[in-house]
Amino acid sequence: MPELPEVEMYKQYIDSNILNKLITDVRVKHPKILRDISADSLTSMISGSKIIGTKRIGKYLFLQSDSGEWIIFHFGMTGTVKYFRDKKDEPIHTRVLIQFKNDSFFAFDCQRLFGFVSATPSVEEYISQKNIGPDALVISKQEFLKKINKRSGKIKPVLMDQHLLSGIGNIYADEILFQSRIHPEHKICDISQHKFSLMYSLIAEVLNTAIDNKAQFTAYPSHYLIPHRMKDGVCPLNQIHQLKTTKINGRTSYFCPIHQRK
DNA sequence: GTAATTGTTCATGT
DNA sequence: CACATGAACAATTA
Secondary structure, three states: OOOHHHHHHHHHHHHHHOOOOEEEEEEEOOHHHEOOOOHHHHHHHHOOOEEEEEEEEOOEEEEEEOOOOEEEEEOOOOEEEEEEOOHHHOOOOEEEEEEEOOOOEEEEEEOOOOOEEEEEOOHHHHHHHOOOOOEOOOOOHHHHHHHHOOOOOEHHHHHOOOOOOEOOOHHHHHHHHHHHOOOOOOEHHHOOHHHHHHHHHHHHHHHHHHHHOOOOHHHOOOOOOHHHOOOOOEOOOOOOOEOEEEEEOOEEEEEOOOOOOO
16 A cells, blocks of 8 residues: 555564564565566675665655665555565565575565566665655655646646655545645646645645554544545545545546535 | 556657 | 656456
């Protein structure tokens, strides 16, 4: 479940489970999960090394090896990670399996193979090469306003543009727009600077709330859209208005037609 | 069988 | 160049 809050959970999970453990074996179980790197070079890069730290930028997770290289995880739609000791607990769709000296394991699991595993000698270089925008929790208000004012078209695709700011996907874009009381198809040029300013604050508020609740949808505040974001869902503010949906760039958007006017 | 799914990238058209 | 759209990638569920 990998937008920014979910990836942050994976980071915390990795930090508390696999740091500084000696890697004794690496198995690429499905080569299609690799991007810009061969199974052999990934294996030789991290075999005999330790992961000594992690860094998250948007939906990307970087694992620092003490060999000097960084492993890159992107989770696509179905990526997840799992640390386990008993081989029978290995996830079904494990694509890369790492074994540690103490005979515990770490799996990168990805059912639909939209995610990927890669590597880079420099995170900064990778980020700039791929033109990945600043993390949604790090971008300054000034930069956010400056960038968004250069854009046109509908607001939602812009919020989800990983080149402008990174970490927001379909689900959290809907939540941020609901909390901002902005219709997902509202045009950039018709939104006031005051609204953009409000939206900037709500980006951090929504994402931090999600992280505080461990990205568990059911734990989100009662005024949040996400737990109601389903067919026949109702507006969380009054339990009356039927949520509506519309397709934007091929993705389903949920919104309240009363609280989010176009 | 049809449509849908928390993502990204490419091709094409405006 | 900015934007919209559809397809592709692949697996599973309603």
